Amino acid sequence: MADSSEVEILCIGTELLLGNILNSNARWLSEELASLGLPHFRQTVVGDNRERLIEVVQETAQRSRLLITTGGLGPTPDDLTTEAIAAAFSVPLEERADVWSDIQEKAHSRGRLPGHETRRQALLPKGAQVLWNSTGTAPGMIWAPLPEFTVLTFPGVPSEMKAMWHGSAVPWIQASGLSKGVFVSRVLNFWGIGESTLAEHVADLLDGVNPTVAPYAGRGEVKLRITARAEAPSNAWGLVDHTEQELRQRTGNLCFGVDQDSLASAVLKQLAAAGQTLSVAESCTGGGLGAELTAVPGASSVMVGGVIAYANSIKRDLLSVPESFLEEYGAVSAPVAEAMASGVRRLTGSDWALAVTGIAGPDGGTQEKPVGLVYVAVAGPDGCSSEMLRLGHSRGREWIRVVSAGEVLNNLRLRLMGTQPG
Amino acid sequence: MADSSEVEILCIGTELLLGNILNSNARWLSEELASLGLPHFRQTVVGDNRERLIEVVQETAQRSRLLITTGGLGPTPDDLTTEAIAAAFSVPLEERADVWSDIQEKAHSRGRLPGHETRRQALLPKGAQVLWNSTGTAPGMIWAPLPEFTVLTFPGVPSEMKAMWHGSAVPWIQASGLSKGVFVSRVLNFWGIGESTLAEHVADLLDGVNPTVAPYAGRGEVKLRITARAEAPSNAWGLVDHTEQELRQRTGNLCFGVDQDSLASAVLKQLAAAGQTLSVAESCTGGGLGAELTAVPGASSVMVGGVIAYANSIKRDLLSVPESFLEEYGAVSAPVAEAMASGVRRLTGSDWALAVTGIAGPDGGTQEKPVGLVYVAVAGPDGCSSEMLRLGHSRGREWIRVVSAGEVLNNLRLRLMGTQPG
Numbered sequence: 001m002a003d004s005s006e007v008e009i010l011c012i013g014t015e016l017l018l019g020n021i022l023n024s025n026a027r028w029l030s031e032e033l034a035s036l037g038l039p040h041f042r043q044t045v046v047g048d049n050r051e052r053l054i055e056v057v058q059e060t061a062q063r064s065r066l067l068i069t070t071g072g073l074g075p076t077p078d079d080l081t082t083e084a085i086a087a088a089f090s091v092p093l094e095e096r097a098d099v100w101s102d103i104q105e106k107a108h109s110r111g112r113l114p115g116h117e118t119r120r121q122a123l124l125p126k127g128a129q130v131l132w133n134s135t136g137t138a139p140g141m142i143w144a145p146l147p148e149f150t151v152l153t154f155p156g157v158p159s160e161m162k163a164m165w166h167g168s169a170v171p172w173i174q175a176s177g178l179s180k181g182v183f184v185s186r187v188l189n190f191w192g193i194g195e196s197t198l199a200e201h202v203a204d205l206l207d208g209v210n211p212t213v214a215p216y217a218g219r220g221e222v223k224l225r226i227t228a229r230a231e232a233p234s235n236a237w238g239l240v241d242h243t244e245q246e247l248r249q250r251t252g253n254l255c256f257g258v259d260q261d262s263l264a265s266a267v268l269k270q271l272a273a274a275g276q277t278l279s280v281a282e283s284c285t286g287g288g289l290g291a292e293l294t295a296v297p298g299a300s301s302v303m304v305g306g307v308i309a310y311a312n313s314i315k316r317d318l319l320s321v322p323e324s325f326l327e328e329y330g331a332v333s334a335p336v337a338e339a340m341a342s343g344v345r346r347l348t349g350s351d352w353a354l355a356v357t358g359i360a361g362p363d364g365g366t367q368e369k370p371v372g373l374v375y376v377a378v379a380g381p382d383g384c385s386s387e388m389l390r391l392g393h394s395r396g397r398e399w400i401r402v403v404s405a406g407e408v409l410n411n412l413r414l415r416l417m418g419t420q421p422g
Numbered sequence: 423m424a425d426s427s428e429v430e431i432l433c434i435g436t437e438l439l440l441g442n443i444l445n446s447n448a449r450w451l452s453e454e455l456a457s458l459g460l461p462h463f464r465q466t467v468v469g470d471n472r473e474r475l476i477e478v479v480q481e482t483a484q485r486s487r488l489l490i491t492t493g494g495l496g497p498t499p500d501d502l503t504t505e506a507i508a509a510a511f512s513v514p515l516e517e518r519a520d521v522w523s524d525i526q527e528k529a530h531s532r533g534r535l536p537g538h539e540t541r542r543q544a545l546l547p548k549g550a551q552v553l554w555n556s557t558g559t560a561p562g563m564i565w566a567p568l569p570e571f572t573v574l575t576f577p578g579v580p581s582e583m584k585a586m587w588h589g590s591a592v593p594w595i596q597a598s599g600l601s602k603g604v605f606v607s608r609v610l611n612f613w614g615i616g617e618s619t620l621a622e623h624v625a626d627l628l629d630g631v632n633p634t635v636a637p638y639a640g641r642g643e644v645k646l647r648i649t650a651r652a653e654a655p656s657n658a659w660g661l662v663d664h665t666e667q668e669l670r671q672r673t674g675n676l677c678f679g680v681d682q683d684s685l686a687s688a689v690l691k692q693l694a695a696a697g698q699t700l701s702v703a704e705s706c707t708g709g710g711l712g713a714e715l716t717a718v719p720g721a722s723s724v725m726v727g728g729v730i731a732y733a734n735s736i737k738r739d740l741l742s743v744p745e746s747f748l749e750e751y752g753a754v755s756a757p758v759a760e761a762m763a764s765g766v767r768r769l770t771g772s773d774w775a776l777a778v779t780g781i782a783g784p785d786g787g788t789q790e791k792p793v794g795l796v797y798v799a800v801a802g803p804d805g806c807s808s809e810m811l812r813l814g815h816s817r818g819r820e821w822i823r824v825v826s827a828g829e830v831l832n833n834l835r836l837r838l839m840g841t842q843p844g
Contacts, residue, residue: 015638017462018607019452020647023445026467030441040439041474043467045448048636052463076621076628078636115622135816157639159817185440199498200537206498214470214500216437217579225442280709280730286721287704287712290730294708297784297819304733305740308702308712311726314770318727318740348736362719394557395581397719 006178007033007040008064010056012071012081013156014047025070025158032165033068036173037182040068048072053084061088061149066178068169071156073138075117081153082141086125089145093123099130103137131168136160142172150176184236185227188247189261190254191410195222201250211243220403221263253419256410263409264292264299270416271302276351278412280306281319281344283331283357284374289405304348309340315357319343332357334375334386341379341386353379354408358389360397372400376408378415387411428600429455429462430486432478434493434503435578436469447492447580454587458595459604460488470494475506483510483571488600490591493578495560497539503575504563508547511567515545521552525559553590558582564594572598606658607649610669611683612676613832617644623672633665642825643685675841678832685831686714686721692838693724698773700834702728703741703766705753705779706796711827726770731762737779741765754779756797756808763801763808775801776830780811782819794822798830800837809833 009029015021026043033040044060046052053072060067072081086093100122107114121138124130131140133155140153152169154161173179190198195217199206202224205213211228224247228239248255256266271278280289286308293303307318312331315321321339329335337355345353358374365371371393377386389407391400431451437443448465455462466482468474475494482489494503508515522544529536543560546552553562555577562575574591576583595601612620617639621628624646627635633650646669650661670677678688693700702711708730715725729740734753737743743761751757759777767775780796787793793815799808811829813822 013638014636015647016449017452017465018456018647018649019449019454020607020609020645021638021640022449027438027441027444030439032441034440041469041471042478043439043465045465047463049463056464075618076637078628115618185442187442196497206500214436215498216435216443218443223442225437225440227440282709282712284716285713286716286725287702287709287714287728287730288716290704290709290732291707291713291823292709294706294710294730294732295820295823299708300732300786303708305730305736306709307729307740308709308716308727310712310716310722311770314727318729318769347740348733364722398717401713401717 006065007038008060008067009033009040009043010060010067010069011043011045011156012048012053012069013045014049014078016045016071017047025156025161028158028162029068029070029165032170034183034185036170036179038066038173038179039183048078048080050080050084050087053080054088057085057088057151061146065148065150067149067151069151069153070161073121073140073153073155075115075121075137079120079138082124085143085145085151085153089125091125091127091145094126095119095122096124096130097122099124099139102132102139106137131164133160133164134167135163140164142169182231182233182236183227183229184233184240185225186240186244187259188224188226188244188255189257190222190224190251191220191256191263191406193222193251193254198222198224198251198254202247205243205246208243211239213243213247219399220406253414253417256413262292262296263406263413265296267409267413267416268293268296268299268302270413271352274416276302277304278302279304279344279348279350279353281340281353281355282306282308283310283315283340284360285356285401285405286310288401289354289356289408292405292409304350306344306348306353315340319347330369332359332369332373332375334377334388337375337377337386338379338384341377342384345379351381352412354412355379356404356408358400358404360400361393362397365393374400374404374407376404376411378408378412380415385411385415428487429460430482430489431455431462431465432482432489432491433465433467433578434470434475434491435467436471436500438467439469447578447583450580450584451490451492451587454592455490456605456607458592458601459606460595460601461605462490470500470502472502472506472509475502476510479507479510479573483568487570487572489571489573491573491575492583495543495562495575495577497537497543497559501542501560504546507565507567507573507575511547513547513549513567516548517541517544518546518552519544521546521561524554524561528559553586555582555586556589557585562586564591604653604655604658605649605651606655606662607647608662608666609681610646610648610666610677611679612644612646612673613642613678613685613828615644615673615676620644620646620673620676624669627665627668630665633661635665635669641821642828675836675839678835684714684718685828685835687718689831689835689838690715690718690721690724692835693774696838698724699726699771700724701726701766701770701772701775703762703775703777704728704730705732705737705762706782707778707823707827708732710823711776711778711830714827714831726772728766728770728775737762741769752791754781754791754795754797756799756810759797759799759808760801760806763799764806767801773803774834776834777801778826778830780822780826782822783815784819787815796822796826796829798826798833800830800834802837807833807837
């Protein structure tokens with residue numbers, strides 16, 4: 001197994017330092033490295049600045065064996081990665097005829113002439129191997145400027161980086177001998193329990209060394225990450241499975257899934273297995289609940305659709321919420337939430353229906369009905385239930401919307417399991 | 423003005439290195455630092471590992487004047503930040519009576535006894551000043567272990583970090599004299615043009631030094647970031663304004679807004695100014711278009727709601743899309759998109775209506791109607807228009823959904839400006 005401190009990620013781009021974009025490339029590469037049994041222990045971000053790039057590359061070469069970079073490979077003057085890496089080792093750049101041909105070909109296939117500036121992308125340090133870019137024009141490289149130090153460069157455009165990673169980098173890493181052991185990780189996803197309470201329930205396991213168990217909080221969700229190391233995948237997964245079983249026994253139905261499972265995908269799976277359908281009626285979430293459900297590929301076998309009932313007129317006219325409920329209890333109330341759920345269930349003919357109505361803020365709150373007050377309802381073959389949520393205003397509009405959607409999905413999940421929510 | 427290389431961000435957490443979460447804290451802090459005229463030039467991420475933390479802190483102390491850390495301040499054994507920073511300078515920890523009182527008080531106010539492990543959070547290096555945490559129990563610190571080097575620590579929980587930043591760190595930074603000049607930035611947001619085409623239109627401006635102009639691509643959007651430095655804010659903004667004017671003149675109505683403006687917020691603003699209302703009918707976006715619109719605070723003055731018409735039965739029964747259209751043209755067709763838009767407009771009584779129907783994949787595509795084929799429609803007082811999009815399958819389901827929603831919003835934006843969409 002490669003020594004733990006031997007792999008690093010370097011993301012290059014002034015837009016990252018200015019906070020204009022999230023560093024989603026670093027996250028994606030981190031997951032990929034972990035799954036290859038190649039843990040990394042440091043990530044660095046620098047801007048499009050030649051001197052600082054050279055400095056970081058030289059530092060990294062002293063303490064690591066593999067550096068993976070993203071960004072700065074394009075044709076514009078602020079794309080400095082290749083040039084700076086070459087300069088860090090005082091190696092000249094040379095134009096690669098095959099890369100320049102590839103750039104010209106790609107331009108022609110789009111009915112364009114290759115711009116003069118794109119020719120810069122054909123320059124690579126002497127001795128570097130081309131990491132071909134099948135979708136874009138900027139190639140990367142695999143280059144070992146020192147006997148014990150290799151750099152892999154990728155463009156910052158996520159789709160290009162991902163295609164090159166899978167197409168060329170993974171085979172190279174697997175053949176490199178850097179990744180001998182495996183390091184596997186599974187995340188258990190929980191809803192309806194706080195991070196510290198969950199941590200108390202499993203405190204003894206948090207002290208484990210292999211596997212390790214670590215809690216962290218998402219938006220309404222809490223996660224426990226189980227990570228194991230072993231010589232072979234089956235042994236590592238065996239360790240993870242054993243700890244997962246223990247965690248599930250202690251936490252009952254609070255765990256709704258693993259890894260990329262969402263509450264939406266969990267509920268869709270339950271309904272698909274039962275051959276049942278679902279619809280939604282959304283006020284404060286405004287379509288967000290439907291979007292979460294339909295983000296899951298294959299949702300159409302379960303999810304029929306629904307109504308975004310943002311205005312009260314829609315609640316009344318489309319969902320048949322009685323005017324008297326709106327007047328007497330207000331739009332944000334248990335009777336209205338239940339009437340919305342029943343209404344959309346009737347309207348669409350679905351087996352189950354979810355409804356959300358609340359005050360997402362920042363305005364619209366009152367003393368009696370503050371920002372963060374939300375009612376969610378589930379209507380099904382066995383009747384209608386609802387729950388009041390007090391989510392507060394401090395975490396903001398988006399948080400209230402996401403947690404409300406999660407809570408109503410969790411209520412349905414528990415009802416489908418035969419458990420009463422709340 | 424502080425020397426450019428004097429501020430760094432260090433984010434601590436194994437979950438970041440495993441790719442379990444996005445580093446949204448780094449992005450948020452980056453934006454805040456830029457707005458304070460305190461640019462930073464390096465970000466580092468390390469895991470919950472004492473030795474590596476000490477190493478990074480010692481390196482940073484040699485090249486920087488201010489280090490801002492997030493994460494690792496909690497009560498669990500893997501929270502090592504404070505201890506490691508103290509160890510980096512061989513300074514002992516001491517318990518702060520006022521911090522321990524605060525932790526106990528917070529536990530009592532929640533009707534709980536403070537756990538033994540929470541007491542660790544009252545330990546700070548000798549000489550450090552407490553950075554109070556008003557919402558959580560983990561305090562941060564402001565500590566100058568060396569005459570020319572200060573560390574500010576924050577918890578990893580974003581809401582706590584943000585509250586502490588605004589409450590205590592910003593006043594400290596402003597009083598510190600680190601931030602003398604200003605460094606301001608505005609982002610112009612474009613729709614309907616590719617990054618490289620836009621870059622060609624403004625190539626000469628990309629070579630500027632102050633302001634700098636840099637292009638980058640989002641999901642369907644392209645952005646140009648204008649950044650200027652000056653002694654006083656008014657001078658810096660003057661430079662930005664001048665360049666913005668030039669860019670807008672060259673790009674016409676391709677620019678839909680600045681900074682956090684979204685296509686949704688731009689359209690809502692136009693409609694609010696005209697006193698008009700909007701509804702949506704969504705198939706492949708499944709609520710995502712409604713969610714984008716209602717993510718904008720105050721959307722309720724314009725957005726009345728709509729129908730998530732995922733199943734064909736909903737398109738027919740709720741939106742009155744003729745059965746013959748569905749049979750003859752298929753659900754993914756211009757006639758159906760237009761009938762959906764007209765249908766939801768009639769149903770809700772809104773002035774304008776948007777519709778989206780398409781194949782988001784990964785399954786469901788055919789030779790004739792591949793994944794990525796989407797029709798969007800806009801219905802309004804002056805009739806109905808539609809557009810066919812071919813978005814391809816390679817960028818995935820979520821990208822298709824987001825770009826489809828953007829495209830239909832942009833079509834409405836252009837129609838409201840009296841321009842026919844292209």
